[in-house]
Amino acid sequence: MTPVLDAMTPVLEMSAASFAYRGSAAPVVEDISLKIEAGQSLALVGESGAGKTTLLRLLLGLARPTSGTVRFDGDQLNLRDRRQMRRFRRSVQCVFQDPYSSLDPRRRVGSIVSEPLRSLGVDDRRTAVPKVAEALERVGLPADAAERYPHEFSGGQRQRIAIARATVCDPRVLLADEPVSALDVTTRVKVVDLLSELKEERGLTLVMVSHDLSVVASLCEHTAVLERGRIVEQGDTAQVLGAPVDPYTRCLVESVPRLPA
Ligand SMILES: Nc1ncnc2c1ncn2[C@@H]1O[C@H](COP(=O)(O)OP(=O)(O)OP(=O)(O)O)[C@@H](O)[C@H]1O
Numbered sequence: 001m002t003p004v005l006d007a008m009t010p011v012l013e014m015s016a017a018s019f020a021y022r023g024s025a026a027p028v029v030e031d032i033s034l035k036i037e038a039g040q041s042l043a044l045v046g047e048s049g050a051g052k053t054t055l056l057r058l059l060l061g062l063a064r065p066t067s068g069t070v071r072f073d074g075d076q077l078n079l080r081d082r083r084q085m086r087r088f089r090r091s092v093q094c095v096f097q098d099p100y101s102s103l104d105p106r107r108r109v110g111s112i113v114s115e116p117l118r119s120l121g122v123d124d125r126r127t128a129v130p131k132v133a134e135a136l137e138r139v140g141l142p143a144d145a146a147e148r149y150p151h152e153f154s155g156g157q158r159q160r161i162a163i164a165r166a167t168v169c170d171p172r173v174l175l176a177d178e179p180v181s182a183l184d185v186t187t188r189v190k191v192v193d194l195l196s197e198l199k200e201e202r203g204l205t206l207v208m209v210s211h212d213l214s215v216v217a218s219l220c221e222h223t224a225v226l227e228r229g230r231i232v233e234q235g236d237t238a239q240v241l242g243a244p245v246d247p248y249t250r251c252l253v254e255s256v257p258r259l260p261a
Pocket residue numbers: 021024028046047048049050051052053054055
């Protein structure tokens with residue numbers, strides 16, 4: 001049954017969630033509580049190994065918390081509930097860090113971008129064509145891109161293909177793991193602008209892992225800081241990055257390299 005949602009039900013919510021990898025006694029993320037409301041954008045920051053990707057995997061349903069819960073539209077995420085998972089996959093899509101390895105080199109771009117529509121049973125290859133063309137156009141790629149292969153594109157264009165794939169089924173939520181960190185600085189700005197436009201146009205909820213605090217500041221209204229698997233500070237990005245309270249956050253902000261004056 002489709003749940004009755006009120007405006008206050010978070011799209012995604014974690015309550016006291018912990019996760020330990022198999023064979024490891026210590027949890028990698030511990031006692032995480034987060035609410036992600038519709039239209040909100042949340043950045044997960046913290047140094048390498050802090051558990052950001054693991055947290056994203058829990059939100060994506062790719063891993064199940066060892067304790068605590070992950071909720072989607074108010075219901076506990078249950079990977080065995082096919083009806084819920086179908087709704088989840090239609091609503092929540094993702095973009096990964098590396099546009100070189102995240103696209104199947106043997107498939108044409110049209111087939112890659114239409115994959116969510118086909119796997120959700122929304123369209124077949126033929127009926128997906130106009131939606132794929134529209135998604136490619138929206139991310140700034142020519143319509144004939146559908147006939148070509150990923151290796152024919154630059155890193156920035158490949159990330160645009162990944163964004164077209166993630167948005168073609170009109171999801172409500174985009175989860176992005178370091179979506180621009182593999183790109184050079186000018187390409188990075190263009191892809192950040194594209195994500196920002198999509199967020200505004202579609203009221204997309206965005207959860208993003210990033211090392212780059214300037215990317216975080218320009219895309220996300222909220223920020224949660226992870227240190228060794230625990231959230232040490234969360235709140236408005238301007239507050240968290242502009243006037244950090246926790247010593248770890250202060251350290252993170254101060255470690256951003258600056259050009260000499
Ligand atoms: N499949 C796995 N099996 C066992 N341990 C893992 C696995 N994946 C990650 N870890 C461990 O979990 C911890 C957190 O890793 P995670 O990738 O979530 O951190 P991160 O903050 O995303 O790091 P980075 O910024 O470098 O990507 C690390 O100590 C890592 O070694």
